[in-house]
Amino acid sequence: MMRHYTEVKDQYPHTLLLYRVGDFFECFFQDAIVVARELELVLTSKEGGKEIGRVPMTGVPHHAVERYSSTLLEKGFCVAICDQTEDAKDAEAEKRMVDRQITRVLTPGTLIESGMLDARSNNFLAAAVVAGEHWGLAYADISTGEFLTTQDRGIELLAQELLRLSPAEVLVPTNAPDPGKLLRPGETSEHLPEGLPASFCYSLRSPKSFYKAAAYEALIERFNLKSLEGLGCEQLPLAIRAAGGLLKYLEDTFEQQGRESQQKSQEKENTTPPKVPLQVLRTYTLTDYLILDHQTRRNLEILQTVRDGSLHGSLLWALDKTRTPMGGRALRRWLLQPLLEVKGIEARQDTIAELLDDSNLREELQDLLREVYDLERLTGRAGAGTANARDLYALSASLTKVVQLATVCQRGQSPYLQVLHAVPVELEQLGETIRQHLVDNPPIHVKEGGLIRDGVNADLDDYRTQVEADRQWIANLEASERERTGIANLRVGFNKTFGYYISLPRSKAEQAPEDYIRKQTLTNEERYITPDLKEREARILTAQDDLNRLEYEIFTQLRSTVGDRGDKIRQVAKAVAALDVLCGLAEIAGERKYCRPQMLSGREITILAGRHPVVERSIPDGFFVPNSVRLGTKASGEAETTDNPRPDLIVLTGPNASGKSCYLRQVGLIQLMAQTGSFVPADKAVLGICDRIFTRVGAVDDLATGQSTFMVEMNETANILNHATDNSLVLLDEIGRGTATFDGLSIAWAVAEHLAMEIQARTIFATHYHELNELASILPNVANYQVTVKELRDRIVFLHQVQPGGADRSYGIEAGRLAGLPAPVISRARQVMGQIEKHSKLAVGLRKGGEMNRQQSPKTAKQSPEEEVSQQQLDIDIFS
Numbered sequence: 001m002m003r004h005y006t007e008v009k010d011q012y013p014h015t016l017l018l019y020r021v022g023d024f025f026e027c028f029f030q031d032a033i034v035v036a037r038e039l040e041l042v043l044t045s046k047e048g049g050k051e052i053g054r055v056p057m058t059g060v061p062h063h064a065v066e067r068y069s070s071t072l073l074e075k076g077f078c079v080a081i082c083d084q085t086e087d088a089k090d091a092e093a094e095k096r097m098v099d100r101q102i103t104r105v106l107t108p109g110t111l112i113e114s115g116m117l118d119a120r121s122n123n124f125l126a127a128a129v130v131a132g133e134h135w136g137l138a139y140a141d142i143s144t145g146e147f148l149t150t151q152d153r154g155i156e157l158l159a160q161e162l163l164r165l166s167p168a169e170v171l172v173p174t175n176a177p178d179p180g181k182l183l184r185p186g187e188t189s190e191h192l193p194e195g196l197p198a199s200f201c202y203s204l205r206s207p208k209s210f211y212k213a214a215a216y217e218a219l220i221e222r223f224n225l226k227s228l229e230g231l232g233c234e235q236l237p238l239a240i241r242a243a244g245g246l247l248k249y250l251e252d253t254f255e256q257q258g259r260e261s262q263q264k265s266q267e268k269e270n271t272t273p274p275k276v277p278l279q280v281l282r283t284y285t286l287t288d289y290l291i292l293d294h295q296t297r298r299n300l301e302i303l304q305t306v307r308d309g310s311l312h313g314s315l316l317w318a319l320d321k322t323r324t325p326m327g328g329r330a331l332r333r334w335l336l337q338p339l340l341e342v343k344g345i346e347a348r349q350d351t352i353a354e355l356l357d358d359s360n361l362r363e364e365l366q367d368l369l370r371e372v373y374d375l376e377r378l379t380g381r382a383g384a385g386t387a388n389a390r391d392l393y394a395l396s397a398s399l400t401k402v403v404q405l406a407t408v409c410q411r412g413q414s415p416y417l418q419v420l421h422a423v424p425v426e427l428e429q430l431g432e433t434i435r436q437h438l439v440d441n442p443p444i445h446v447k448e449g450g451l452i453r454d455g456v457n458a459d460l461d462d463y464r465t466q467v468e469a470d471r472q473w474i475a476n477l478e479a480s481e482r483e484r485t486g487i488a489n490l491r492v493g494f495n496k497t498f499g500y501y502i503s504l505p506r507s508k509a510e511q512a513p514e515d516y517i518r519k520q521t522l523t524n525e526e527r528y529i530t531p532d533l534k535e536r537e538a539r540i541l542t543a544q545d546d547l548n549r550l551e552y553e554i555f556t557q558l559r560s561t562v563g564d565r566g567d568k569i570r571q572v573a574k575a576v577a578a579l580d581v582l583c584g585l586a587e588i589a590g591e592r593k594y595c596r597p598q599m600l601s602g603r604e605i606t607i608l609a610g611r612h613p614v615v616e617r618s619i620p621d622g623f624f625v626p627n628s629v630r631l632g633t634k635a636s637g638e639a640e641t642t643d644n645p646r647p648d649l650i651v652l653t654g655p656n657a658s659g660k661s662c663y664l665r666q667v668g669l670i671q672l673m674a675q676t677g678s679f680v681p682a683d684k685a686v687l688g689i690c691d692r693i694f695t696r697v698g699a700v701d702d703l704a705t706g707q708s709t710f711m712v713e714m715n716e717t718a719n720i721l722n723h724a725t726d727n728s729l730v731l732l733d734e735i736g737r738g739t740a741t742f743d744g745l746s747i748a749w750a751v752a753e754h755l756a757m758e759i760q761a762r763t764i765f766a767t768h769y770h771e772l773n774e775l776a777s778i779l780p781n782v783a784n785y786q787v788t789v790k791e792l793r794d795r796i797v798f799l800h801q802v803q804p805g806g807a808d809r810s811y812g813i814e815a816g817r818l819a820g821l822p823a824p825v826i827s828r829a830r831q832v833m834g835q836i837e838k839h840s841k842l843a844v845g846l847r848k849g850g851e852m853n854r855q856q857s858p859k860t861a862k863q864s865p866e867e868e869v870s871q872q873q874l875d876i877d878i879f880s
Contacts, residue, residue, distance in 0.1 A: 026059035072114040076201040079106040109169030112143045120328030125169035127246035136238025138246045144376040145279040151239035161296040170200045173207040215244020232283035250276040277383030291337040291692040299695040318614045323369035327580025329618045338675035342599045348677025351414040352714040355586035375400045376571035383563035389442035389451045399431030419575045449548040463547040470540045500537045501527040594679035602688040603632035609683035612666035625800040631762040647783035649756040649763040654787030655811035659800040660766040664731040690729045694720040697733040710738030730763040773806030
């Protein structure tokens with residue numbers, strides 16, 4: 001056994017090998033040390049022979065292997081499962097070692113087991129190929145069948161796309177350029193392309209599978225095509241290489257599966273491993289959707305909160321009313337990839353509007369959706385050959401509910417309801433076939449019988465009739481033998497060692513008939529067999545084995561049929577998931593009084609009485625203070641007045657903790673929700689399409705890479721200035737606050753000026769540099785807004801209202817008082833501030849700079865405050 005273990009381990013050197021021994025999966029040698037450390041198990045040892053002595057050993061119970069494997073995968077390891085592929089009794093009878101084979105290779109990106117996956121999130125496997133500044137990326141979720149590829153340039157875009165996908169595993173060819181960071185915990189790679197996020201689990205692969213010729217051939221063979229023109233990637237060599245390399249990795253991993261049905265040598269020769277359950281490859285480009293970089297997703301808290309990374313408090317948490325796991329994954333995908341086409345957005349809006357108007361229709365649909373299981377992943381497991389009978393039964397029940405959904409959808413006329421007006425007849429028939437084949441409550445294990453109904457297969461019925469007749473004969477044997485022998489306390493028993501037997505008390509042994517053959521003598525009884533009893537026993541055991549084997553064959557055929565219908569099932573599942581999302585969004589729109597935004601192709605952003613969707617849900621009803629915003633080109637026929645400005649850039653000032661950051665985020669979230677197709681929290685919204693949303697909110701450092709808070713801020717600001725366009729929405733909070741006052745003010749001024757004059761992006765620039773209010777008097781497309789407060793004699797009241805005009809104070813000391821700073825500190829701060837305000841000449845310098853700039857055109861005014869304000873140290877004796 002140890003020799004066989006090492007032979008298998010040699011075939012899978014980069015995995016942790018779990019080897020079935022009795023009721024445990026054991027690890028030996030170095031694997032045992034690693035597993036014991038990572039799973040906090042007891043490390044023992046086992047005799048390995050005279051040459052090597054005792055070897056390290058640890059193990060986990062066979063029934064818990066999935067749970068322990070999941071933990072190892074989360075830590076970045078790969079696991080190979082070497083299971084017994086025959087009954088141990090057969091090997092024992094032939095006095096040989098139990099046959100064992102690799103039945104599954106588990107890697108973080110190739111999971112299909114339901115117990116190891118988050119039902120409401122995708123589990124992506126990605127592959128990246130880098131050539132200079134250009135790169136190709138492919139990703140797949142084999143549990144749902146999704147398979148996509150793209151190609152672009154700029155390593156930073158590749159990093160952002162990986163961060164969006166958050167893949168469980170990233171494949172990289174070993175000849176990738178530029179050394180990088182971590183492969184997985186405890187291992188380093190010298191081949192990870194520089195610039196890729198080091199937080200993922202990277203797996204190095206032979207470059208051969210990433211060669212274009214090999215990748216191209218693998219793809220056309222897998223999808224039975226003559227070229228990749230129809231897939232949209234014929235002229236994208238790096239995308240082809242990434243997709244082909246990923247496909248080869250999956251095929252190498254899955255070719256080990258299907259062995260659970262291979263119990264005899266001849267069966268092994270005739271069994272073909274299941275195909276990797278993938279949909280047809282789809283090519284996309286990053287510009288197909290509104291682009292949200294990692295910082296924007298983080299700052300807007302789309303999927304998780306900044307504070308603790310939890311779902312609670314995120315936009316997804318606030319909007320998720322889906323009833324199915326498929327719908328939950330679809331909503332997550334929609335929020336990360338908002339649309340750019342008005343037509344596509346309006347199709348979703350039309351469906352939400354109809355479901356909002358007809359609440360009975362929506363409630364009927366949601367009641368049915370609750371009873372639909374995860375069609376995508378059930379189909380994936382069937383296609384991979386790992387689905388059990390309960391999986392197929394759940395699939396059948398779900399197809400029945402989908403047919404009912406289609407009937408209800410026929411009452412609707414909006415686009416996403418029309419898609420489900422009819423379900424393919426073959427899927428309806430498939431659901432009926434599964435119900436006709438499987439019993440109502442099938443067992444989990446598929447090789448122990450009890451799966452298939454009577455009447456499905458004539459041979460199966462014959463076996464069952466024979467087994468039942470023989471068992472009935474044995475059941476009647478005790479009564480008939482008592483009558484024949486006259487021994488009232490004769491009994492018929494069974495044990496695993498001897499099989500069926502007839503037991504007589506020792507005192508009655510002399511009365512045993514001549515055809516009784518003594519088998520065993522015990523203290524108080526004698527045990528016998530008869531030729532007829534042994535014949536019946538042999539027939540029962542043989543027939544039961546044949547019965548179980550035939551049931552399993554019928555089940556695997558049924559499972560293969562489901563796998564063959566995988567593409568059609570997934571098409572229906574996609575439509576069901578979209579309907580689930582839209583039903584949930586309609587429910588939220590009704591509950592929270594959201595409005596339908598008018599979507600335009602221009603640059604206008606008008607939000608009347610907008611609200612933050614998460615904050616509003618988190619506080620009591622009626623407590624949230626709504627605010628409006630107008631940005632971008634004015635609407636046709638709309639008069640622009642002092643009270644109704646429509647600038648490209650808003651300078652937003654106001655006290656600390658008054659709601660500036662909330663205002664910034666709510667504008668970004670409303671725009672994002674609108675382009676997702678959702679209704680939005682506002683009284684009215686007219687929104688032009690944004691190509692990107694950028695945010696620079698909050699102070700974060702990155703000590704791992706040696707970057708201070710200010711350097712991180714500057715990096716993010718540089719990314720915005722280098723990629724924003726006049727169709728982008730830019731939300732900036734406190735630019736330049738991490739350095740000296742003059743430096744920070746100068747940077748903030750220059751950034752705001754560049755955004756307004758050169759890029760002309762729609763921008764909200766929140767700041768405590770009140771001097772930036774001067775920009776509105778210099779540039780025609782800049783306006784000042786402030787968050788208002790009410791000053792009382794001994795305190796201030798935050799009104800959380802955004803109104804035109806610029807604030808001249810930040811009330812930072814007051815915010816410190818509210819936070820609990822000691823009274824002496826607050827008092828001294830006020831003294832120091834009085835001295836600074838008395839002696840500071842900064843405002844005077846800025847006013848002079850503003851007067852000079854007014855004499856120039858906005859496009860040529862280049863002087864910054866830093867050039868116009870003296871850099872001499874302020875002559876302030878604050879310690880006097």
